[in-house]
Amino acid sequence: MQQRKLGKSGLRVSAVGLGCMGMSEFYGGADERESICVIHRALDIGVTFLDTADMYGRGENEMLVGRAIADRRDQVTLATKFGFVRGEGQHREICGTPRHVKNACDASLQRLGLDTIDLYYQHRVDPNVPIEETVGAMKELVEAGKVRYLGLSEAGVETMRKACSIHPITALQTEYSLWSRDPEDGILDTCRELGIGFVAYSPLGRGFLTGRFKSVDDLDQDDWRRQNPRFQGENFQKNLDLVKKVETLAAQKGVSAAQLALSWLMHCGDDVVTIPGTRSIRRLEENAGAVDVKLTQDDLRELDEVAPKGVAVGTRYPEQYMGQVGR
Numbered sequence: 001m002q003q004r005k006l007g008k009s010g011l012r013v014s015a016v017g018l019g020c021m022g023m024s025e026f027y028g029g030a031d032e033r034e035s036i037c038v039i040h041r042a043l044d045i046g047v048t049f050l051d052t053a054d055m056y057g058r059g060e061n062e063m064l065v066g067r068a069i070a071d072r073r074d075q076v077t078l079a080t081k082f083g084f085v086r087g088e089g090q091h092r093e094i095c096g097t098p099r100h101v102k103n104a105c106d107a108s109l110q111r112l113g114l115d116t117i118d119l120y121y122q123h124r125v126d127p128n129v130p131i132e133e134t135v136g137a138m139k140e141l142v143e144a145g146k147v148r149y150l151g152l153s154e155a156g157v158e159t160m161r162k163a164c165s166i167h168p169i170t171a172l173q174t175e176y177s178l179w180s181r182d183p184e185d186g187i188l189d190t191c192r193e194l195g196i197g198f199v200a201y202s203p204l205g206r207g208f209l210t211g212r213f214k215s216v217d218d219l220d221q222d223d224w225r226r227q228n229p230r231f232q233g234e235n236f237q238k239n240l241d242l243v244k245k246v247e248t249l250a251a252q253k254g255v256s257a258a259q260l261a262l263s264w265l266m267h268c269g270d271d272v273v274t275i276p277g278t279r280s281i282r283r284l285e286e287n288a289g290a291v292d293v294k295l296t297q298d299d300l301r302e303l304d305e306v307a308p309k310g311v312a313v314g315t316r317y318p319e320q321y322m323g324q325v326g327r
């Protein structure tokens with residue numbers, strides 16, 4: 001597996017990582033035993049950059065990942081996140097106070113069964129706490145040896161600048177894919193200017209870009225994607241047009257749509273890494289294979305034509321959450 005450096009920090013991670021979120025929540029039922037097998041297979045084939053967060057499954061996901069890596073800690077680059085405080089159902093608050101940063105980190109370490117988190121992200125910027133205070137507390141975690149590198153998720157340009165004035169930021173994790181190209185509007189440029197690596201989450205458009213879903217009925221009743229505007233009603237049908245075109249290009253190259261979508265991201269710069277999520281060994285191996293897919297300038301131009309910025313119909317989060325991204 002190819003390794004990539006995240007920004008100027010020196011942290012090297014597998015170009016394709018593994019998003020573990022869906023193993024505990026949001027995308028329908030999952031089998032813990034199978035999920036652990038997926039994580040073990042990932043490590044065996046060099047997919048060693050694992051992504052979790054304290055809010056996934058209300059801590060369950062960190063515990064699952066912790067169990068999976070207990071006897072393989074040295075093979076893993078472990079990333080987790082803090083910042084959402086969950087209430088009833090899907091209700092959540094954002095908290096970036098120094099006190100919360102410290103408590104959340106201790107709780108994550110305990111659930112993961114680790115002494116150190118490799119990469120610790122703020123999941124969403126708290127508008128009520130200056131970023132300097134939040135990152136100041138994160139810096140203290142580095143000084144205490146609890147965390148090795150710091151990251152932000154869905155932060156805006158000014159926030160990144162202020163954060164870097166307190167402590168180097170190793171990675172920005174933000175949604176980026178063929179149907180979510182917002183980072184091209186200044187975010188990627190700012191990351192490069194500040195020496196921040198880029199981690200593309202939901203790189204398969206939450207599965208949509210793989211061509212696997214033909215109708216909303218393909219999703220479990222409790223699947224979070226039913227609340228995502230891109231998966232709803234007419235939007236779903238219109239977005240299928242994009243997927244059909246991606247599938248056609250992929251077939252011409254003899255690869256899967258998922259591999260084409262991931263390869264496109266890795267061609268956006270050697271500072272971009274992807275963390276596709278899966279609960280299946282077959283799909284994990286397929287996704288890892290994307291590192292070997294070479295795209296020509298013609299391929300990239302064709303992809304630009306079929307998936308220009310703004311091509312997706314519908315926002316990438318329900319309206320009430322859109323204010324939480326990019327600030």
Ligand SMILES: NC(=O)c1ccc[n+]([C@@H]2O[C@H](COP(=O)([O-])OP(=O)(O)OC[C@H]3O[C@@H](n4cnc5c(N)ncnc54)[C@H](OP(=O)(O)O)[C@@H]3O)[C@@H](O)[C@H]2O)c1
Pocket residue numbers: 018019020021022027051052123153154173174200201202203204205206207208210212258259275276277278279280283284286287
């Ligand atoms: N920072 C943030 O705010 C944030 C937000 C969302 C996600 N994330 C992180 O990013 C990771 C990845 O994002 P994501 O899981 O939302 O979306 P994704 O990686 O774009 O897509 C995951 C979905 O695609 C399916 N899939 C994966 N590979 C496939 C393949 N080759 N063929 C067909 N289907 C495939 C998975 O199903 P199966 O499981 O059935 O294979 C799952 O339903 C998450 O696990 C999480 O760690 C971060």
